[in-house]
Amino acid sequence: MALKDRIHADVTRVFMNHGHFAEYHTWNGRRFECVTDEDSALRRKNNNVVDLSWDNNSTETLVYTPKDSFPGRAMPNEHVIFDSRPMKVLQVQEDGGMYAILLVSFDPKAVMA
Numbered sequence: 001m002a003l004k005d006r007i008h009a010d011v012t013r014v015f016m017n018h019g020h021f022a023e024y025h026t027w028n029g030r031r032f033e034c035v036t037d038e039d040s041a042l043r044r045k046n047n048n049v050v051d052l053s054w055d056n057n058s059t060e061t062l063v064y065t066p067k068d069s070f071p072g073r074a075m076p077n078e079h080v081i082f083d084s085r086p087m088k089v090l091q092v093q094e095d096g097g098m099y100a101i102l103l104v105s106f107d108p109k110a111v112m113a
Contacts, residue, residue, distance in 0.1 A: 025063075028081050030071035035064040057108055060090070063101040067094060074101045 022033045038061050063082070074080070078089045082103055091102040 025083050026081070027071050032065060032069060032071045037062040037064070057106055059105050059107055061087070061103045061105075063099070063103060065099050065101070067097050067099050070099055074099060 021035045023036070024031055025034055025036065026032070038059070061082070072080075074089050074092045076089055076092060080087055080089060080103070085105050087103040087105045089101060090104050091100075093100040
């Protein structure tokens with residue numbers, strides 16, 4: 001078995017396995033399986049430093065999903081509904097048959113007294 005085939009098999013068997021990491025979410029109302037990561041997006045936003053003192057009322061989420069089972073298209077600057085929340089696609093990367101999609105939502109934060 002070629003390395004490329006082994007990697008694809010591992011992605012399907014482990015990473016995108018609903019019993020391990022993957023969860024069901026919706027993209028413009030269509031259900032699909034993906035892995036989301038908000039911690040990595042937070043570190044990317046704050047230049048690899050987890051610092052909550054700087055916040056521009058936005059929440060970033062990384063979505064990892066297989067390209068062949070993705071229920072639509074993802075283009076930078078496109079507005080989508082992800083899990084019933086309006087979001088904007090900031091970045092789309094394809095690598096090894098997987099999409100890594102960076103989403104942002106602009107949510108006003110509550111002010112604490």
